[in-house]
Amino acid sequence: MNASLHLKGGRIIDPANGIDRVGDLFVRDGVIVESLPKGEKAVETIDVAGKVVVPGLIDIHVHFREPGQSHKETIATGARCAAAGGFTTVVCMPNTSPVADSPATIAWIQERAASTACVNVFCSGAITKGIAGEEMAPIGALAAAGVVALTDDGRCIQNHGVMRRAVEYARQFGLPIMDHCQEATLSADGVMNEGEWSTRLGLPGWPALAEDLIVARNILLAEETGHPIHCQHISSARSVRLLREARRRGVPITAEACPHHIALTDSELKTFDTNFKMNPPLRTQADIDEIIAGISDGTITILASDHAPHAAFEKEVEFDQAPFGILGLETELALFLEILLHQRKALTLPQIIEMLTINPAKLLRLDRGTLSVGASADITILDPDHAWTVDKNATASLSRNTPFHGHSLRGRALMTIVAGKTIWDLENGFGK
């Protein structure tokens, strides 16, 4: 039996192929096809007139907490968050318990994903053993196990010698390095942006300087080695300026931005609400403006969530004791559309989709992110104008730690299709 699908009359945006047209899209046996064979009628036809059809969205920065912290999230529930947010492919960070620094743990995650996840789940592997920043993880074995990138995310390798050798070593496997940029002697025990609000609140500051210094280091290392380094979740204006200058010179450095770093400032912390605590922290309006400028001018080419679930009891503690991190996947698309498309008019819809599909796919060499004929039929149908209100209790996550509860946003995924199969739609959820 041939499964086939006909998406009829939508606005098809496929940035990888420079396509933005109204038309029909056909799927057969889980892949995109030019058209169905003569005389064959699609098993399912969906009228998507007035809707936008895009390649399944990709988020290369999520924490699904398995193995080890399945009370926060599992690969299954994290994948459902992805689907409900319009994402068909994610890349998991390795700071699990145990850390994903061995082929055995990678194999466990891949097996778990294959048996429980409704979207494509790729793994990143640790750069150093135990993400301790000292000894190199078995990078060759991790490459053979199928990791798509190396990162010590959540930590940042402080020893420049260790980082340099890791970048050089990763190069032979073609594995990009992704770095959480944070110089530890400057961030010290900081729990929020260092500035006016940390001064008011008496909370220890985490200065933007701590990010800038490592971004500068990574630029120099990428330039020196010729190997790509990706700077995760950029939060500081000066980091954007450093990256802009380096990219102009052709340094193989890339960067991503997260929704919260362009949606909220550190003044939100005035109530000491731990749902506004993440790492790197919320910064100032000037930082937001520069990050958006960087997204607009091609300095930042990838959008990601840093989906980081934590249980309510873990977040419901004194501010400095609470873990860093917030949910992201289900509000990500809406926040980017609301801010970048509707409010700031900084990018066109195809440009935003590009940064959520083909750009991350290219960086990590994922065979995803396009609607090319022959590609896996990972498809997201969205409405960029759909108005809705975030409800933390309406999440697919096991956790509730979103700072966006009650926010009214425009833009939402309506249907998520993975390999030709509809796994979620707004009306029926996962139940169809």
Add this chain to the structure above:
Amino acid sequence: MTWQHKDLCALADHTPDELLTILNTAKAFKGVGERNLKKVPALRGKTLVNFFIEPSTRTRISFELAAMRLSADVVNISASASSLEKGETLLDTARNLEALRADLIVIRHKSAGSARFLAERLDASVINAGDGAHEHPTQGLLDAFTILEKLGRIEGVRVAIVGDILFSRVARSNIQLLTKLGAEVTLVGPSTLVPATFSSLGVRIAHSIDEVLDRVDVINLLRIQHERQRKEYFPSLGEYTARFGLTKKRAGMINPECLIMHPGPMNRGVEIDSDVADGRGSVILDQVTNGLAVRMAVLYLCSGGAPFAATSSEISS
């Protein structure tokens, strides 16, 4: 004159009118402490828990005496004697206190925001007795009360706060209250401990005490420490004293009417010369006495007591 709150977490949260309400009510309570029979029945039958997770003598005893003079029952808990040592969360410990029907919880804790964190989750009144480097509201109030009592006004009064401002909850509460009531506040200290970000709080900044000596009505000297954490902020106590200590010589250069304040505990010979601490202008022990009145007022108002009407001029009688 109004006070509609069950908690006092931060002076930043309150209007000038509310803050004056506390100060006026404190004026009325100050008289109680001057009597032979130092007790009123305002909080009879109420239970107050002094929940001090950080060491304190002065503040804890002040709250304890304040509660006793209002006829409340008082229980003291320290961190080492609480289940926090066994890994119980702050919230769970506090909920247990509430389940024991504590009406007021006075908390001192190392984490900024901890008082507010409990206040939002408990029905009991929560009074902040110092939360990390955030605020120490009753200290700010007693400092303002003392200024008002001695100088008759706060508006236009020139106050210098000298010392480790960055890590000081006393400074933050003073800044909030004094700027709201119209004082001109100058923060004085090394540029590492008085970073430029403080200028966004409506205060001036100076990095030498000599700059301010001839233009202050009040000098509030904070305790300076030089333990491990501070070693990257300034080189030595000697260098601090040379630049920021209120020496006898410097004390001779200030206006004779100037008030000299210190929240205690003092380092004699470091931030303040010993003779200056005991000399003319020093109101350091008045601060302690006034602290009692201010804390009585706070406990009384947060328990739903009606504010006493008084004008600011009456406090300074």
